[in-house]
Amino acid sequence: MPHPKRAVAMCTIVLATSAVWEVPARAQDGEATRLFEEGVALREAGDSVGAIERLRRAHALDPGDRTAYNLAAALVDRGDFVEAQRLLRRVVARQRDLLVADAARELLASVDAQVASVQLRIASLQPTHALFVDGAATDPGAGAREISLDPGRHRLEVRDDRGVVLARTDVELREGERRAVVLHPVASARASSSAARADANGARERSATSPQEPASGGDDAWVWVGVGAGIAAAVAIGVAIAVLALGGQSGGTAQPSDLPPVIVRGRDG
Numbered sequence: 001m002p003h004p005k006r007a008v009a010m011c012t013i014v015l016a017t018s019a020v021w022e023v024p025a026r027a028q029d030g031e032a033t034r035l036f037e038e039g040v041a042l043r044e045a046g047d048s049v050g051a052i053e054r055l056r057r058a059h060a061l062d063p064g065d066r067t068a069y070n071l072a073a074a075l076v077d078r079g080d081f082v083e084a085q086r087l088l089r090r091v092v093a094r095q096r097d098l099l100v101a102d103a104a105r106e107l108l109a110s111v112d113a114q115v116a117s118v119q120l121r122i123a124s125l126q127p128t129h130a131l132f133v134d135g136a137a138t139d140p141g142a143g144a145r146e147i148s149l150d151p152g153r154h155r156l157e158v159r160d161d162r163g164v165v166l167a168r169t170d171v172e173l174r175e176g177e178r179r180a181v182v183l184h185p186v187a188s189a190r191a192s193s194s195a196a197r198a199d200a201n202g203a204r205e206r207s208a209t210s211p212q213e214p215a216s217g218g219d220d221a222w223v224w225v226g227v228g229a230g231i232a233a234a235v236a237i238g239v240a241i242a243v244l245a246l247g248g249q250s251g252g253t254a255q256p257s258d259l260p261p262v263i264v265r266g267r268d269g
Helices: 004-021 030-044 048-061 065-078 081-094 098-114 189-209 218-250
Strands: 116-122 130-133 136-138 145-149 152-159 165-173 178-183
Touching (some): 030 048, 065 081, 081 145, 116 165
Antiparallel strands (some): 130 152, 152 165
């Protein structure tokens, strides 16, 4: 298959003379004619940038097939295959001028072989997500979609509705290359804060509806220590009274072995 530029050169032999002299038939004034002729002349002189600028303006005034074809040929010279492909497909589909349509079909076959593409899928696509290709907003579509790209380096991004980048990847594509890419957006700050607020609200609701339990802790322990100490003191007093009574009956002092054991339940205060 011939290189696109050689194919364009062959097609231009057919169209260049007629294109220069057969100016856009539907031009409303001489401006479109002048721009068209200048654009074709600049392209023949090798100035693709100047040719594209003139032919774009001519095409805006008169979007005829001859202007579209010559603009597409200049775009191919610069390597802008995707835009040229769109123009050529339109010319072929309309078939308004068979000479131009045949030339466009031949050039399109070469251009199709040069256009690269990415089969893109966005995981967990949300309504607030927007797709940007090389900084330009693009419809993310539903599920996987194919994006035609010129050979070279491209940046794919998913942003939220505030412009925050949630996923990004750079791809380097060769001529005619097809590649599958999956982007995994991270949760946006807005979604994270909303989830945090929802969790906090749920916790407050659960706290409001659950029964209040009595407070517990160190205060309860000190209460029971005081009760135990009181019981121990009462037992000690009772034992002392019993000892005195026994001593008075026996007429002597009670010996340690004669005293009943003292049982203290609780902890020292």
